[in-house]
Amino acid sequence: MSNNVNRQFRLKSRPVGKIKTTDFDLVEEPVPTPGPGEAVIRNLYLSLDPTNRIWMSDMDQYMPPVEIGAVMRGGGIGKVVASNSDAYKVGDTVSGLLGWQDYYVAGPNDEIPVGVLPAELPVGLPTMLGACGLTGLTAYFGLLELGQPKAGETVVVSAAAGAVGSVVGQIAKLNGCRTVGIAGGPEKCKWIVEELGFDAAVDYKAPDWREQLEAVTPDGIDVNFENVGGEIMEAVMARMNLFSRMPLCGMISGYNTDEPMRGDFSPILMRRINVRGFIVTDFMEKYAEATMELATWVATGKIKSQETIVEGLENAPTAVNKLFEGENLGKLVVKIADE
Amino acid sequence: MSNNVNRQFRLKSRPVGKIKTTDFDLVEEPVPTPGPGEAVIRNLYLSLDPTNRIWMSDMDQYMPPVEIGAVMRGGGIGKVVASNSDAYKVGDTVSGLLGWQDYYVAGPNDEIPVGVLPAELPVGLPTMLGACGLTGLTAYFGLLELGQPKAGETVVVSAAAGAVGSVVGQIAKLNGCRTVGIAGGPEKCKWIVEELGFDAAVDYKAPDWREQLEAVTPDGIDVNFENVGGEIMEAVMARMNLFSRMPLCGMISGYNTDEPMRGDFSPILMRRINVRGFIVTDFMEKYAEATMELATWVATGKIKSQETIVEGLENAPTAVNKLFEGENLGKLVVKIADE
Numbered sequence A, B: 001m002s003n004n005v006n007r008q009f010r011l012k013s014r015p016v017g018k019i020k021t022t023d024f025d026l027v028e029e030p031v032p033t034p035g036p037g038e039a040v041i042r043n044l045y046l047s048l049d050p051t052n053r054i055w056m057s058d059m060d061q062y063m064p065p066v067e068i069g070a071v072m073r074g075g076g077i078g079k080v081v082a083s084n085s086d087a088y089k090v091g092d093t094v095s096g097l098l099g100w101q102d103y104y105v106a107g108p109n110d111e112i113p114v115g116v117l118p119a120e121l122p123v124g125l126p127t128m129l130g131a132c133g134l135t136g137l138t139a140y141f142g143l144l145e146l147g148q149p150k151a152g153e154t155v156v157v158s159a160a161a162g163a164v165g166s167v168v169g170q171i172a173k174l175n176g177c178r179t180v181g182i183a184g185g186p187e188k189c190k191w192i193v194e195e196l197g198f199d200a201a202v203d204y205k206a207p208d209w210r211e212q213l214e215a216v217t218p219d220g221i222d223v224n225f226e227n228v229g230g231e232i233m234e235a236v237m238a239r240m241n242l243f244s245r246m247p248l249c250g251m252i253s254g255y256n257t258d259e260p261m262r263g264d265f266s267p268i269l270m271r272r273i274n275v276r277g278f279i280v281t282d283f284m285e286k287y288a289e290a291t292m293e294l295a296t297w298v299a300t301g302k303i304k305s306q307e308t309i310v311e312g313l314e315n316a317p318t319a320v321n322k323l324f325e326g327e328n329l330g331k332l333v334v335k336i337a338d339e
Helices: A050-056 A125-129 A134-147 A163-174 A186-195 A209-216 A230-237 A266-270 A280-299 A313-325 B050-056 B125-129 B134-147 B163-174 B186-195 B209-216 B230-237 B266-270 B280-299 B313-320
Strands: A005-011 A024-030 A039-047 A076-083 A093-096 A103-106 A154-158 A178-183 A200-203 A221-225 A240-248 A262-264 A274-277 A307-311 A331-335 B005-011 B024-030 B039-047 B076-083 B093-096 B103-106 B154-158 B178-183 B200-203 B221-225 B240-248 B262-264 B274-277 B307-311 B331-335
Touching (some): A005 A313, A039 A313, A050 A313, A076 A103, A076 A125, A093 A103, A093 A125, A125 A307, A125 A331, A134 A163, A134 A221, A134 A280, A154 A163, A154 A230, A163 A178, A163 A221, A163 A280, A178 A186, A178 A209, A200 A209, A230 A262, A266 B274, A274 B266, A307 A313, A313 A331, B005 B313, B039 B125, B039 B313, B076 B103, B076 B125, B093 B103, B093 B125, B125 B307, B134 B163, B134 B240, B134 B280, B154 B230, B163 B178, B163 B221, B163 B280, B178 B209, B186 B200, B209 B230, B230 B240, B307 B313, B313 B331
Parallel strands (some): A154 A178, A221 A240, A240 A274, A307 A331, B154 B178, B154 B221, B221 B240, B240 B274, B307 B331
Antiparallel strands (some): A005 A024, A039 A076, A076 A093, A262 B262, A274 B274, B005 B024, B039 B076, B039 B103, B076 B093
């Protein structure tokens, strides 16, 4: 743990394929001091997300790519340790795009302002990055606003043991849907069914995964919450029903390549599927209400929250690859410092 | 012209690639007589549509494929020449799935009932198959219900000189949109701009079509009415704006192949595009009102209707290929008999 320096991961080159430590410079700077109107934040937890990989590339994307030489962009939670700002007081817990570093300087010119969390939180800080944070909100809005699930319908979610997918499946169950998760390996499949209450799981690492998918969706699929893309997406789409819905949240299988992320459009046409891409910030004006609902569900045990915590900022570049290799259960978080 | 026999094109084999005459048997039967509750219709005009090619194949589709040995399915307009039915009287003009034949027997067991047209029609019969028929309705509902065009927005339509595309562009203009059509060859491009009032055209047969598309969509694309699929669809999608809409009406470029009709999904994700497949029958309950509006537009010259008429039922199999080679202007119709 470093308290006297601010370690920063600066993007050195755009990764080709899997992310390598050598794609970053790890530099040390003095701990910053706040200028007028600014506050300095000690970062505590860093959120690792598939979108990190997108930001490292120059593919068509939601936000500008991280510039070469800039501190790697990343969501996180921290504590205000020094402040010349009316917006932040020392001791406040905050969340925002704090970056892959020990300290962040928040100021009035932040493009996306860092937000102050309530003093009393119903859940731990990692959960505030996961099921009660942007990850949970992604699941919430994508499923409920775009997926429009009705009781009795079949909802399929890919990357179902991941941060978003595990919450999607649990919200679908709360809405009375038959819920099928696609996950890699028997342990994850067992976990989403036995611990999270999914109706069924498909192990995409098993040679018979297509037959498994067919067997557990006898009435077709009404909502496909898509996180993965590629051949899994095509196999799911081939079983989607007339007038079904497909919130397109991500296509992680394609982020490590430079190829277009192609798939068959014909089921969209023939089955009149409604496909809608989205990002959680599209629903920003509804965050407060949804966060409250998610926190209540987690606090009352209706939604089980799970985090995989990696110790040490220095491990961020290697840890982020876990997302692409399916090594994490639930939300993947790097612990940077003690609370 | 044959008056004593009923010529029928019966599907002999599923076409591989381009449709061949030898994919059909042309058989002659006696002119049918109506059984109890039935009426016999003399077919006058046959509608040729891209969906004919789909019906000939066994790809995933809207309706069951035409069975081998069955009369080829097709929309048409005809006149009732004999009737034992309360629903039809001799002399009525009717439209429906009359098939590739001289005579159709309508009855109470028709899966999709043949409809009686009003005695006084504001436009000619070919137009009742085109701009004021299912083709016009396809343009109308796809654009207005799913495309949700707003004044000042940019609407792009592929196959713009075709039956659906030419109407889409004109309705978009009526709604105050910047309207861009993609068509094959300088004549069609000139026609949609100078005759139909499109703001711009892109000639996809020109080597610089991608640059043309870029030049005429300086503010990106808000609605893509997609008829074609393939590389044209991908190029258009690459220029679609945030929260743009894409009614998916057809992907004619893929119908002559057995390959999945793939395209890049990443713009859907990154630009939050709403893609919705549809078929005109999804909006059946609104046909009457929309047909009235279309007929008014055509009758008052606000929408120009254009038909390419091929003489003689015997030419149907070769004529349908015109759709895939872009040889028709507007609606492609086969004239079977004099009115």
